[in-house]
Amino acid sequence: MARIFFLCVSLFVCVYGHKQDDIITESASGRFVGSLMTSRRGRPIHAYRGIRYAQPPVGALRFQPPVPITFYPHEVNATLDGPACPQPADPGYFVDEDCLRLNVYTPGVLGKWSLPVLVYIHAGGFYSVSGRSDVAGPQHLLDKDLVLVTINYRLGSLGFLSTGDEHAPGNNGFKDQVVALQWVRANIASFGGDAGRVTLAGYSAGAISVALHTVSPMSRGLFHRAISMSGSPFSQIPFRCNLLHLAVQQARLVDCPVTSTAELVDCLRAVPWRVLGDSLKGFQEFSIDPILIWTPVIEGDFGQERFLPEDPLRAIRAGKLRSVPYIVSQTRDEFFWESFLVLNNSIYRTQINEDWYKVGPEAFLLPAPSDRSARALRAQYLPARRLENTAADNAxxxxLYGDAVIGFGAHRLANLMAYNNKEPTYYYEFNYIGNQSHYVDPASGKPVGVAHHDELIYLFSLPAGFQEIPVSDSRDSLMVDKLTTMFYNFALTGNPNPLLDDCASPVWPPMRPDERQYLQIGDHFSVHRNLFENRFRVWEYLYPIEYNLTKS
Known part of the structure; x- marks a missing residue:
C-alpha cells in the first residue's frame, strides 16, 4: 500500500495522533510510522527505524534461533533508532538485549517505486557496532534512487555461542541476518523496494557474513547481488565444528560452571546481558588481539535448521554456491595501525620480540600448529632483529597485521569467486586518504594511511565519530559521489559501470582467473593487476587450497 501523508493544520493533531512530519506505510505485516530525514544533497528521506524483525531474544529465547515477526497487531512506532546489541559501550548509549531491529530508508519522492534495495550488514568483529543511524546513516546513499536497509544481529556470546551439541549448535547471529532478509522479502515492496533486486552488502564481519550467505541453504533466494568489503571467511582461519573453548572462557569470566554444556548454557542464560556484553576484554590475549574471536561454525544436525551444514569450500565444490554479481574489496593498509599500539608500548614490544611464537599466532590469527607459519611470516615481513618503535618497523x-587480519582473506575470496562464480566478480582496492580516517596520527590529528573501515566514511553518514562531508568540490565530497554512484549502479544492474558520468573514468572489468584485474579507487579510478600478490605468495604456500573447486 502506498504511503499515506496525514497533513495536519499547525497546532492540531492528526486524527490518528501523529506528528506533522510522521510518514506512514502499511504492508501485509502491519502499519509502520516513520519520520522525515534529509539526504546530503537535501532530498527528503522516509526513515523507518528500530523495527523489530524477530521476537526479543531474551529469557528462554536467549541462545535460541530467532523467532520471526510476521505480523504486527499494533501500529509500529518506527520514528527512532532501536538499541544496539549488547557490547561494551559508553554510559548512556542505547544498548539492550531486545536488539533484533532493522532500519528502512527510502527516497521521499512520490512515484519512485520498485527501487533496488541495498541491505547492509555492519562491521565490528561479531562483537561490536550496529545498524543504527549514528553509525550507518542514510544521508549519502539516499541521494540515489534506492532503498537502504540496515540491520542488527546478536553479537559476541549472545549471538555466536557454540558448544557443538544440542544445547548451543551456534551461528545464531547469522540466522538473525537470515530472518532480517526474510522480513525484507516480505515487506520491502510496501516501502518502495524491489524484492527481486536485493543487494546484500557487508563490511569486515559483515563481509564474512555476505560470503557465507552465498553458500548457506537458509539464504537461498533472499538476495541477488553481493558486496564483501574488507572481510572474508576464506583465509588461514579454519572452520570449526564448535567454539566450545570460547563458551568455557565466557562461562569462567562470569563464574558459571563448566562441568557440562547443559549447566554452562543454563547458567549463561541467567547472566545479565550487560555483564555478558561487557566481558569482551576477558577474551583479549595480547594488546587488543585476537581481533577476531567468534567465527562461524559448521553445525551438527540436532534437529535445528542449519546455517552452515558443511564446510563452505566443500559446498562450493559440490556446486552449491549461489552465483550472483559480486564485489570484493580491501583497503590499502587495513589494520596497519595495530603496529603503533604494539611498538609504542614497551611491554607489548618486549613480548612480541621475546615471545614471538606465542604472541604471533594470537596477533595474526594463525591456526595450530603455528610455529612454522610464525617463522615464515616473520622472515617474510619483518627485519632479522628486534623490532623497535621506528617508522620502518611500524610499516x-x-x-603483516593488515594482510593477516584482512588482506589475504580478501585476496582468497576474490580468487575463489573469479574461478567459481558464474556471474561477474569485481575486485577493488580502496586507496584514498581523505580528511578523516578511522586512524589518525595522535600528534598531528591527520590520517596517515588507508585504514580498515575508511570507505564507510563516504558511503554512510557516521555522526557518532565523523564530521559531516558538505556538498562541495572538495576531494572528500567527490569521493562520496564516486562510491555512492558505484554502489547504486551495482544495486540497479549488477554492473558498477559507468563509474562516473565522464569520459575520463575507465571501465572496471570483472576479475578473471587468468587476468586478475582490479580497480584502484583513489583521487582517480585506475585499473591494475595482481593486487598485493607478491606479499600473498607466502600465505598461499603456508595455507594452500585449490581455487577452481567446480572444475570437471
Missing amino acids: ALGR
Missing part, C-alpha cells in the same frame, strides 16, 4: 609490522 613492516603494519603490513
Whole structure:
C-alpha cells in the first residue's frame, strides 16, 4: 500500500495522533510510522527505524534461533533508532538485549517505486557496532534512487555461542541476518523496494557474513547481488565444528560452571546481558588481539535448521554456491595501525620480540600448529632483529597485521569467486586518504594511511565519530559521489559501470582467473593487476587450497 501523508493544520493533531512530519506505510505485516530525514544533497528521506524483525531474544529465547515477526497487531512506532546489541559501550548509549531491529530508508519522492534495495550488514568483529543511524546513516546513499536497509544481529556470546551439541549448535547471529532478509522479502515492496533486486552488502564481519550467505541453504533466494568489503571467511582461519573453548572462557569470566554444556548454557542464560556484553576484554590475549574471536561454525544436525551444514569450500565444490554479481574489496593498509599500539608500548614490544611464537599466532590469527607459519611470516615481513618503535618497523609490522587480519582473506575470496562464480566478480582496492580516517596520527590529528573501515566514511553518514562531508568540490565530497554512484549502479544492474558520468573514468572489468584485474579507487579510478600478490605468495604456500573447486 502506498504511503499515506496525514497533513495536519499547525497546532492540531492528526486524527490518528501523529506528528506533522510522521510518514506512514502499511504492508501485509502491519502499519509502520516513520519520520522525515534529509539526504546530503537535501532530498527528503522516509526513515523507518528500530523495527523489530524477530521476537526479543531474551529469557528462554536467549541462545535460541530467532523467532520471526510476521505480523504486527499494533501500529509500529518506527520514528527512532532501536538499541544496539549488547557490547561494551559508553554510559548512556542505547544498548539492550531486545536488539533484533532493522532500519528502512527510502527516497521521499512520490512515484519512485520498485527501487533496488541495498541491505547492509555492519562491521565490528561479531562483537561490536550496529545498524543504527549514528553509525550507518542514510544521508549519502539516499541521494540515489534506492532503498537502504540496515540491520542488527546478536553479537559476541549472545549471538555466536557454540558448544557443538544440542544445547548451543551456534551461528545464531547469522540466522538473525537470515530472518532480517526474510522480513525484507516480505515487506520491502510496501516501502518502495524491489524484492527481486536485493543487494546484500557487508563490511569486515559483515563481509564474512555476505560470503557465507552465498553458500548457506537458509539464504537461498533472499538476495541477488553481493558486496564483501574488507572481510572474508576464506583465509588461514579454519572452520570449526564448535567454539566450545570460547563458551568455557565466557562461562569462567562470569563464574558459571563448566562441568557440562547443559549447566554452562543454563547458567549463561541467567547472566545479565550487560555483564555478558561487557566481558569482551576477558577474551583479549595480547594488546587488543585476537581481533577476531567468534567465527562461524559448521553445525551438527540436532534437529535445528542449519546455517552452515558443511564446510563452505566443500559446498562450493559440490556446486552449491549461489552465483550472483559480486564485489570484493580491501583497503590499502587495513589494520596497519595495530603496529603503533604494539611498538609504542614497551611491554607489548618486549613480548612480541621475546615471545614471538606465542604472541604471533594470537596477533595474526594463525591456526595450530603455528610455529612454522610464525617463522615464515616473520622472515617474510619483518627485519632479522628486534623490532623497535621506528617508522620502518611500524610499516613492516603494519603490513603483516593488515594482510593477516584482512588482506589475504580478501585476496582468497576474490580468487575463489573469479574461478567459481558464474556471474561477474569485481575486485577493488580502496586507496584514498581523505580528511578523516578511522586512524589518525595522535600528534598531528591527520590520517596517515588507508585504514580498515575508511570507505564507510563516504558511503554512510557516521555522526557518532565523523564530521559531516558538505556538498562541495572538495576531494572528500567527490569521493562520496564516486562510491555512492558505484554502489547504486551495482544495486540497479549488477554492473558498477559507468563509474562516473565522464569520459575520463575507465571501465572496471570483472576479475578473471587468468587476468586478475582490479580497480584502484583513489583521487582517480585506475585499473591494475595482481593486487598485493607478491606479499600473498607466502600465505598461499603456508595455507594452500585449490581455487577452481567446480572444475570437471
